[in-house]
Amino acid sequence: MSHSSLLPEQPLSFSPGLAQTIGLEEAILLQQLGALFVHRTAQHRANHAWLAVERDFLLRTLPFWSPADLHRITRNLVDKGVLLVESPPLHSHERLVFALNEPVRSTAPAAAPVTAQPPTRRSSGQLPPNWSPSEDLLQLLTLNHNIPRQFAIDQLEDFIFYWRERGEPSHAWDNKFRQHVIGNWRRQQQQEAETFRIEHSPELDNQWRPSRDALEIMIRGGVEREFIEEAIPEFILYWRERGTAPKELNSKFIQHIRIQWAKYTSSMEHSTEPRRISENWQPTADVFDILELSHIDEQFANNLLPEFIIYWRDSNQAHTSWNSKFLQHVKFHWAKQHRIQQAGHSHEGQQGSNATGRTRDSSLADDLSDTSWAD
Numbered sequence: 531m532s533h534s535s536l537l538p539e540q541p542l543s544f545s546p547g548l549a550q551t552i553g554l555e556e557a558i559l560l561q562q563l564g565a566l567f568v569h570r571t572a573q574h575r576a577n578h579a580w581l582a583v584e585r586d587f588l589l590r591t592l593p594f595w596s597p598a599d600l601h602r603i604t605r606n607l608v609d610k611g612v613l614l615v616e617s618p619p620l621h622s623h624e625r626l627v628f629a630l631n632e633p634v635r636s637t638a639p640a641a642a643p644v645t646a647q648p649p650t651r652r653s654s655g656q657l658p659p660n661w662s663p664s665e666d667l668l669q670l671l672t673l674n675h676n677i678p679r680q681f682a683i684d685q686l687e688d689f690i691f692y693w694r695e696r697g698e699p700s701h702a703w704d705n706k707f708r709q710h711v712i713g714n715w716r717r718q719q720q721q722e723a724e725t726f727r728i729e730h731s732p733e734l735d736n737q738w739r740p741s742r743d744a745l746e747i748m749i750r751g752g753v754e755r756e757f758i759e760e761a762i763p764e765f766i767l768y769w770r771e772r773g774t775a776p777k778e779l780n781s782k783f784i785q786h787i788r789i790q791w792a793k794y795t796s797s798m799e800h801s802t803e804p805r806r807i808s809e810n811w812q813p814t815a816d817v818f819d820i821l822e823l824s825h826i827d828e829q830f831a832n833n834l835l836p837e838f839i840i841y842w843r844d845s846n847q848a849h850t851s852w853n854s855k856f857l858q859h860v861k862f863h864w865a866k867q868h869r870i871q872q873a874g875h876s877h878e879g880q881q882g883s884n885a886t887g888r889t890r891d892s893s894l895a896d897d898l899s900d901t902s903w904a905d
Contacts, residue, residue, distance in 0.1 A: 542592075547705075551670045552610055555603045560612060562591060563628060578614060578629040585624050604628075610673050632665070657693040657703055662686065667704045675712060682711045738766055744780040753791045761787055804848035811839055813856050820857060824864075831860045 542558060549557035563583070572579035588600055595603070604626065607613035617627040663682070671677040689710050693700075700706060739762065740748075748758055765786055769776070776782050813835075818828050838859050842852075849855055 551674050552612065553606065555599075556606050556610065556612075559592070559600075559603050560607060560630075562588070563613075564630060572629075574634055577633045578631075579634050580616070580627060580629045582617075582625050582627045585626065588626070600626075611669070612673070655699050655701075656697060657690060657700070659690065659694065661690060661703060663707050664704055667708060671708065671711060675715065677711060677715050681715065681718075685711050685714055736763075736766060738762070738779070740783050741780050744784055747784060748787050751788065751791075753787055757791060757794065758787060761790055804850050806846065806848050807839060807842045807852050809839070809843065811852060813853055817853050817857055821860060824861065826860060826864045830864065831856075834860055834863060 542562070544554070544557045544561050548560070551557075552560070563581075566581055566583055567579065570581055570583075572581050574580070585597060585600065589595065589597065592600075601619050604613065604615060605619075608615055612631050614629040614631050615627065616629075617623055617625055663686070668679050668682055671682050672679055686707075689707055693703075693706070740758070745755075745758065749755060762783075765783055769779075769782075813831075818831065821828065821831055835856070838856055842849075842855070
């Protein structure tokens with residue numbers, strides 16, 4: 531702070547545009563160093579203006595930084611290519627010998643201030659036909675965005691043609707050119723990446739098949755091999771219509787099959803469309819839970835299953851719910867068995883009674899179509 535209470539300390543100023551480009555701390559230090567050329571005489575060597583400044587002076591001017599901070603920020607400026615340094619590191623040396631990394635103009639006086647400024651703002655107006663970006667802008671595009679200088683210059687013709695066609699005035703043509711170059715650079719990078727991806731994409735023709743490992747993973751997951759084979763043409767068609775196949779074809783196929791298999795099994799389980807019973811049909815666990823609530827033995831139900839399947843396959847009929855049909859079948863025979871047992875006990879105590887016709891002999895078709903157990 532200032533030793534005088536009447537005179538305020540010197541305020542610090544920095545360019546927001548420069549800070550956005552090279553960093554806030556770097557912009558503050560760079561503009562403080564650049565201001566020294568106004569009051570000090572520089573030495574001209576190798577087409578650059580060199581100055582020496584004491585470390586203590588910088589610490590008094592910038593009291594919020596330590597010697598280590600000054601060294602770190604100075605090195606950042608050197609790495610970004612905007613500052614040249616001939617002295618040892620500031621954290622171990624008392625002086626900084628530096629030059630701004632821009633050539634000294636032959637017409638400029640020796641003590642003229644040499645400051646690094648952000649892209650120059652011109653007065654508002656239409657873009658001149660011979661307009662060109664500032665040297666500072668070209669350097670900052672290289673430093674901050676890794677955009678080659680020649681690439682930026684190659685965009686100049688289209689930029690001038692576009693804005694002169696529009697006829698709009700502006701006072702920041704450097705900034706507009708910066709946005710134009712960055713946008714074109716990013717588009718080119720994306721196009722190159724897409725081209726590389728296409729060139730290195732695997733071949734996908736009608737002969738493609740998933741790898742053996744992929745097949746084993748899907749089969750172990752319960753997916754039927756026939757379902758997998760039927761899904762291959764659809765998978766090939768999908769990716770061929772997209773134009774490029776993914777690099778991880780087998781992983782994509784496994785993901786595709788898992789989703790389709792889940793949809794298929796869910797639709798089969800909850801389908802409302804009639805269908806024939808399959809040869810290896812099995813009732814769901816819910817069926818046995820219901821039978822247990824009705825105190826019907828599970829083994830009794832399993833013994834009826836082969837006869838049930840054979841009958842309905844021979845009849846070639848379709849139904850919406852084979853679980854319900856099987857429940858009806860099991861409950862009917864369970865009730866029938868108990869009626870027979872009860873009738874047998876009753877007839878043992880009746881002499882001369884004729885048991886014939888007391889329990890009707892029913893065919894399987896009658897049994898299966900009888901819904902009296904649900905009344």
